[in-house]
Amino acid sequence: MSTSDADETVRLGFTGVGKRGQSLLARCAEMDDVSIEAICDVQERHLDNVEESLVADGRPAPTRYQDHERMLAGEALDGVIIASSWRLHIPMAIQAMEAGAWAAMEVGPASSVEECWDLVKTSERTGQHCMLLENACFGRDRMAVLNMVRAGLLGELLHAQCGYLHDIRPELHGFRESRMAEREGMGYRTLHFLKRNADVYPTHGIGPIAKYMGVNRGNRFMSLTSTATKARGLERWAQRELDEDAPTAGQDWAIGDIVTSVLRCANGETIIINHDCSSPRPKSGMMMVQGTDGLWNNDQEGIHVEDRSPEHEWEPFEEYRDEFEHAVWAEYQDEGVRRGHGGTDYLVMRSFVQSIAQDVRPPVDVYDAAAWMAISPLSEESIERGSDSVTFPDFTNGRWLTDQPTFGATGDDAGEGVLDFNTLL
């Protein structure tokens, strides 16, 4: 899609403007070349919040909707940002593309492999792009490691670890931020933990790793196994913290406390992904990348590079990060990093807007969205089948054989049809 008019203003609509949607919208409100045409939410108070905030900033009041399809029918939008409940991300993205807009989805799991196919086919048929707003790909350390990988520092990649290990038991029981705060009621996310035994939040981990390994661009996921522990943490927390008649007390939680998935790639790499949101523990992304020439371990803040590090010893990652700092982050440090998940929210939103403005494929595209989100239903299937290996669909239908990795490219390396990351700031 080309931009709407001569001044290249990108016209955006937002569906789902709760806490997360408001945060993504706030990042776009910092951009001069964006107009926030419409907002949509079932809750009036969210619409009020956004409208007040935009008007206070001197922006025009957006048109308000409580129905996604009505917004799509009523507006001429270049892009639609979807931060609704997890289950609706893909259906709403499909509707947006059908209506002639690009879609951007906040992260979450797919419900089925089939809807991932529907997402891809809709994008291909309509010619509208769909981006997964996986901010983790845009992190400072993550992008420095991307540079290291591209520079061959770690050699040929062999193996990686990643995951989402984050104790959010209070939130899953409907408390906001902390168990001491006022109860909000059981959120939509909680239903996935109650009913699905799967890795329901794989993309923060797999996103950066997939970019390192060139997944969907010269490589692809081939198969997956998943194994789940028993479910203890969420019920145990309820017994400790809640009254017996609380809505999330005494539930039979489907999700195993720790879900371990192992992926195998076409080029022979393997990836361990862990999910744990219900155990007491410090937060971790469990990121590790091992190549033939060395490895990076994020939790240990260490790196080891053959012929450079002392044999069998770690070196501090920080020194390497400075050397391999991504251009966009070097500039970002100078300009001042913006709010929102360590500056990544701005970068991910800006890359969506700039992809529209430049009419280039977004850096996390519909094939990435399908493959990364499909990990959830595929892990569900493997667990259901006693951890047997399940085959990964090739959502690109062979495009991965010829497509090249371009995430993070700058200047001449970006080339035609590719987002130049130097244009993000």
Added chain:
Amino acid sequence: MSTSDADETVRLGFTGVGKRGQSLLARCAEMDDVSIEAICDVQERHLDNVEESLVADGRPAPTRYQDHERMLAGEALDGVIIASSWRLHIPMAIQAMEAGAWAAMEVGPASSVEECWDLVKTSERTGQHCMLLENACFGRDRMAVLNMVRAGLLGELLHAQCGYLHDIRPELHGFRESRMAEREGMGYRTLHFLKRNADVYPTHGIGPIAKYMGVNRGNRFMSLTSTATKARGLERWAQRELDEDAPTAGQDWAIGDIVTSVLRCANGETIIINHDCSSPRPKSGMMMVQGTDGLWNNDQEGIHVEDRSPEHEWEPFEEYRDEFEHAVWAEYQDEGVRRGHGGTDYLVMRSFVQSIAQDVRPPVDVYDAAAWMAISPLSEESIERGSDSVTFPDFTNGRWLTDQPTFGATGDDAGEGVLDFNTLL
């Protein structure tokens, strides 16, 4: 088996007295209540070394053999320590038990599930015990964590990680200790890496974890998946370091550089095991144990315990180790820790000798040996079957339902028929 005479001397024979066998023998030579009756090795120089060393220590010269079965036929032995090549551990242990002696095997992989069954059945039929000399179970930190687990500090166990990640590329190409040292020629171990795609060294990792989780004693392994990366590291090292006509150059290595296995236990726990001996990296046992109340991460030297640690934060493991120090290690620190893998070699050998002397089941028994060593052929099978889940045999034939965890027990907790760890020093 009861001891041989009134003074309770335990009569030992040693098969395989190369570097590792000599080290294990040296630990036994430090014990006053042990007589080293016989030694067996195909290489005369190893026999010479041991004999000289024993005689220099004022011990009688042992009878020398070059054939294991002849040694068994020619000697009245209470226990036989087997540190031969990996493939012969189980067959030689079976022969020792058939000859009326207890067997102790240095660690290594099984060749097949069937030989693990043969090992178990031979032990049951002959009434002779078989111990796996898994020194990792006896480590200071490992035993402190055992105490933490038994005390309930981490709550109900959910998940663990472990592995053997050790860059031994020079050794696998036949160099001793370092690539600069004189070449010894391709060892028996290298054949496993050349021909088998499997986790060929699982027991250092799984041993302590199995003890924490009560495997074979109230719990058991149910199933396993394994996934291997491509093989790059060993051939790449050869290209960098060796002449083209070197015996390990230009080989087609079967083993994937990193092998990831995921086990599921009867009580609902999961365990990740990694094997990597061919990548440049600092050594790691990758040990992590997560329970409902907290976790320990060895590489991060950290622990987090709910209601005790600050929320979402690590605490130094060391403070907890001091608090939960195992009695045998408290005493060992005072007495002076002996040589050999951080003091563990003495403890593991002493526990074999004391089990014979007290006529109690050894603390790592034939069922442990079978289950832990079977991980190798089972991982081989899963990899061969595209990572499909393979079923774990119950080598105990149901004894796990009633047997209780006793590893590390002291004083009254040891009870009848159980090795009292206070007798190890």
